[in-house]
Amino acid sequence: MAKIGFIGMGNMGYAMLKGVLNVFEPSDIIFTCPDLDKCKRISDETGVKYAESNAECANNAQYIVLAVKPQVYSAVMKNIVNVIREDSVVISIAPGITIDSIKDNLGINTKVVRAMPNTPALVGEGMTGVSYNKDEFSFEQRDVVDRFFNSFGKVVYVDEKLMDVIVCASGSSPAYVYMFIEALADSAVKYGIKRDDAYKLVAQTVLGSAKMVLETNEHPGVLKDKVCSPGGTTIAGVAALEEHNFRNAVIKATDACYDKCHNIK
């Protein structure tokens, strides 16, 4: 039996699959999605077998990853409820879907991990918030869950009540970072830099700045101050960002994202 079964093979399912393959053998994994041509393509590319239905996938895996949109959760849970076993572990990555609501559908004793990964998992630089009731899990199950998420990036374990904040901080925020990169690159193009060079300049700057925060342990404000020469170019740009409410715009984005976690239709 495969250890890990992915139900859904879209942006997030595929990103996780690529990471997981660094740690688990293709024979330890199975996946499915409704598009069987896509299943075949991904199977040919990765060597991972696919199942032709959600029930077949869940029946052939111990760790069942629900990588589908919240809107189809109810249907998918109906598909798999009869093949959930005592040793099954369900890993859910949807915003707004609680551990209790999954247990309500799949059985009160079902072991459920709630997680919020992000798409940089595709390049092994993901960030995932994970929550589950450790008392319900064996040592081996905890170890597999840990290896699973660590295979595509970094992990923080949080109380379930904070999962909506994780959606805002790292699940959705790559989109804002890409918007920032696109905007900064556009402005470089405006002043004559070639488009390809612009993305390289800006993306490497975002990568390097992120590494500075992670590796120097200095406060982001201190790192910012070290870029700002008195009377210089950077503080002029910082003042313009403040004038246009840059920080407040980001906080408002989080407010909208947080609200949406409680109102997904």
Ligand SMILES: NC(=O)c1ccc[n+]([C@@H]2O[C@H](COP(=O)([O-])OP(=O)(O)OC[C@H]3O[C@@H](n4cnc5c(N)ncnc54)[C@H](O)[C@@H]3O)[C@@H](O)[C@H]2O)c1
């Ligand atoms: N994309 C992200 O950045 C991201 C980050 C964290 C969490 N998530 C969550 O991950 C989940 C998947 O998101 P995504 O971006 O990969 O979506 P997606 O639309 O790219 O992929 C969804 C996959 O589910 C499949 N699917 C649809 N209906 C199905 C069904 N009835 N049974 C089985 N498979 C079905 C689709 O064919 C597709 O392969 C969502 O709950 C999303 O909120 C996404």
